[in-house]
Amino acid sequence: LQKDIENGSCLGLSSEEYNREACLDASEQESTVSITVFGASGDLAKKKIFPALFALYYEDCLPKHFTIFGYARSKMTDAELRTMVSKTLTCRIDKRENCGQKMEQFLERCFYHSGQYDLEESLAELDKKLKEQEAGRLSNRLFYLSIPPNIFIDVVKSASKSASSKNGWTRVIVEKPFGRDTESSAALTRGLKQYLEEDQIFRIDHYLGKELVENLSVLRFSNLVFEPLWSRQYIRNVQLTFSEDFGTEGRGGYFDNYGIIRDIMQNHLLQIFTLFAMETPISLDAEDIRNEKAKVLHSMKPLQLEDVVIGQYKSHTRNGISYPGYTDDKTVPKNSLTPTFAAAALFIDNARWDGVPFLMKAGKALHTKQAEIRVQFCHVPGNLYKRCFGTDIDLATNELIIRVQPDEAIYLKINNKLPGLGMKLDRSNLNLLYSSRYSKEIPDAYERLLLDAIEGERRLFIRSDELDAAWELFTPLLKELEEKKIAPELYPYGSRGPVGAHYLAAKYNVRWG
Ligand code: NDP
């Protein structure tokens, strides 16, 4: 029915009789969406997926008929799943009285099935339970792989044979990491494509669902003032930074196999980078946007080892409190060389960005938790007010900061005359602070992405060629770091990271924001 609607017909109506709204209503009545969360007993499911599904339900964004199944090996009853899930649901959107009631209604639509990930029989049992809930309606099925990557293919294989929809769509959300390098990522893609078409695979990068990241294209392409300046002609450098003020916290086992470059840079920061640097897409269609993002990645200069600094946090005592080092984690080998911090200078070899350093910095256990994009503009040629800045002319350049989190904001640093009789300049901010401007709560990234997957919107998901290009950029560097056993520079827990990052920035005449 949905295909018919896309083709401009439905329910056998002639084109004169055809009415899209009526058809959509009919489709809503007739169809159902079943969401199965594999790995439902795990951290991500509890922390992000179920709360995001509840928020969508609360906001009336889920289809009229939907069912949610948690699936994992752990033994649990429906009631136990509901109790577990209820602990992480919040009425954060608003505190309307009916929130508690909505939670009850939501939990009644949640079920649990315990089974193995690689057994078709287990998935066939799930299929039976899904059918019971679908009650003969057209069935659309969304599978969320919130499980370790080594079992992705097992699940997809068994699910495609025993639990895929027979009359509606089947989509699969795949969590990162998508491999460790070019080869393993390609093998994963090949494995998935044995059972799924590319348009059924929704590779999630939750940074693409963050409000300010989604807004990046709006800022660039719907305001006259930014896009004309968006090139080497006016931009001196761009900084993309991610920092957390805590360590690996119980995820040391996973982290030690990946490190910060694979965990944050190759995906979250690189996705922001491609959206920042891409040319104007010919439309807002997912394929047009992803084509432009892929072109940026294909234009990258190879990453040089001398343009990269790596670090690892060590224990530190501050105000009588002692903070553990990375290798103090019992799941991390004592001699681990895995970086928990990295800074890198990247260059795009195209007409728009030739010579502009894009500095990326990502680290755990730093002094602050923050993610931002900082654009430093060129000097004003022949600036009349040069002498008013003293010796530090760098202070006089404009900066645009897009603060992804926390306290979402977009602000522009400008020079302004200090009010008064003299001629002193002041650096001020034109500030769009979201919490002051918008009263509505910003949805969690997982809400937006889950909704998009249900609606079949692929714009914020990673296509396989983008993924290949992202790995092609980072794999040679990662191999070199690992083969040469480059030791990370140690930095104290809670500090600003290794000093090497400052030398790297200085090499390109950049001052970290
Ligand atoms: P978990 O390690 O908590 O695993 C989820 C579930 O998978 C577990 O509850 C367990 O369920 C099952 N499982 C774990 N290890 C194995 C194994 N070796 N073989 C078979 N089943 C196993 O993962 P998370 O919930 O933390 O993350 C899920 C996915 O999302 C992972 O791919 C992770 O990399 C990714 N991710 C996680 C983030 C997070 O913040 N947690 C952030 C971004 C991505 P059971 O034993 O009951 O079957």
Ligand code: BG6
């Ligand atoms: C995940 C990384 O993808 O993103 C984690 O695996 C990191 O290491 C997390 O902590 C950060 O996400 P957010 O949304 O909290 O900034």
